[in-house]
Amino acid sequence: MIPTSPTQPVLADLYRPVSDDLIEVERIFDAELAGDLPFIDKLCERVRSYRGKMLRPALLLLTAKTFGPCDERAHTLAAVVEMVHMATLVHDDVLDEASERRKQPTVASVEGNVAAVLLGDYLISHAFHLCSSLDSQFASRRVGATTNIVCEGELLQNLHCGDMALSEDVYFDIVRRKTGVLTAVASELGAYAGGASGEAMSAAYEFGLACGIAFQIVDDVLDIVGDPSRVGKTLGQDILLGKLTLPTILFMQFEGDDSKSLAESLSSGRSVNRQSLADMLREKGCIDAALAVARSHVKRSQQHLEVLPTGAARDCLMGMAEFIMRRRF
């Protein structure tokens, strides 16, 4: 089971060193999206309600903060990574046919797929536009290189939809590309904004990468065993769309009637009872095993953090890595 401890700090505590900075990030985010067409402002209003945890901006700002106060460049870059993330969420909800996100109906389910595709395009365009407002091209290059890889990850995942022989290697390649590199670049750009050395920027990148991979594994576990009322988004989508993730990949390695039967159901689009699947995976230890892998990435992320300057901000980054394992939503 996912370990919990009531004595561990909540997310708001971890964000405290950058709480004023996060307000500035929200202001920049909103200002970038403000336009002359009221109906688009209304669409963006819905996107704002997605803006729940602000994990990537917090990661970026806390990394910058380990080197000193966050400046305008850090704030802008934090808004950029959040906007890129929002764009991927909006398009993901179209692709996954999800109806709920952060306890709200998705843009796709309310406004239709056409509006959701276009709104995702609008967000990614604004993310690049905002990034290009900085003096140097460095961040634009890093963000562009990152979104290239994110799209590759999504395409790779789509290619392997319904692939009941998906290997762990390909799964981790998908996870690294579609989730890992964005948290990696968030942390790297935080170090960059903080004026870090090349070595520290690399360490920050590796920290973010390991956090992102751990986060995605937990996300995939929650899709199977999470409580929908707490997670606040449509669950069971991976099963529904025939996407194997770490727990089901591990389960498939037990050759037998159960795994054969699951493979047949998933690949033929027959509905699979989420609760029964969760019970079966738990019983075989696949949930615990997947979470153990996530934990190993959290540990690795914390080792990379040791290269960064000590202090309250770094302590909070350590805590954020821990938080990944305690996520319920």
Added chain:
Amino acid sequence: MIPTSPTQPVLADLYRPVSDDLIEVERIFDAELAGDLPFIDKLCERVRSYRGKMLRPALLLLTAKTFGPCDERAHTLAAVVEMVHMATLVHDDVLDEASERRKQPTVASVEGNVAAVLLGDYLISHAFHLCSSLDSQFASRRVGATTNIVCEGELLQNLHCGDMALSEDVYFDIVRRKTGVLTAVASELGAYAGGASGEAMSAAYEFGLACGIAFQIVDDVLDIVGDPSRVGKTLGQDILLGKLTLPTILFMQFEGDDSKSLAESLSSGRSVNRQSLADMLREKGCIDAALAVARSHVKRSQQHLEVLPTGAARDCLMGMAEFIMRRRF
């Protein structure tokens, strides 16, 4: 009817001053999209088959060429605008549910909507990434500002789908945003790459804007009266999706049973016979009137061109503007 003249030069003649440059643009385009995942290379192969007329790169290069030889910056920017255009085509085909483009099946129809949405994202990401390879942020800012407006245009068009009271003003606002600004920025960036003055850059922008608007009006006319075997893409999509365009907007201004009946059919999703509609619009002069408006934009574009240096390149730009009115595909 659309005027034709066999003595006018064909597109290949108009491209002659930049034919070597266009080969370099194709090389940059392909190099930017080359990745480590063979199945994505295969998807991009299909996109390459869309790359028909290369109008926007030619516009950019010819504009640059009026000032002198095209350099690496001009080639890169020409590849960027083409990649942005390709991204919009791939997403448009998802949104319009079109099955054919440049006489080829669309990505969406062969690979599915999910792959097409992701491939469009991949192209836009690579466009920004390629643009960020230049030394200055200027082009990134202009391209980002432009794609913001393109998305607004698409969203605005989607908002007015099925709106049988769509005004000419809103139609032109949609056309300016979704098509005009991209050809405008292509020409502007050509002038920029050529080292033009601010005044010449503005003139180039206005030239491209007027060309783009004229091009879109002709495109909308062809959607109704074009020969599918010559145009090479699915036609009649605007009628099918209940989108009014200039010819049908003009028709609606004739108050009577015919326009009432058309409005009822389009808004209720009842199928409308394309040939009968074309005949009816022709009879009322709506096709000729729409083409006259397109021609006025072509004329205006040519007036702006007069600010640019004289020579073979400018003559070809004049010819490209003319070509818009002769388009059959």
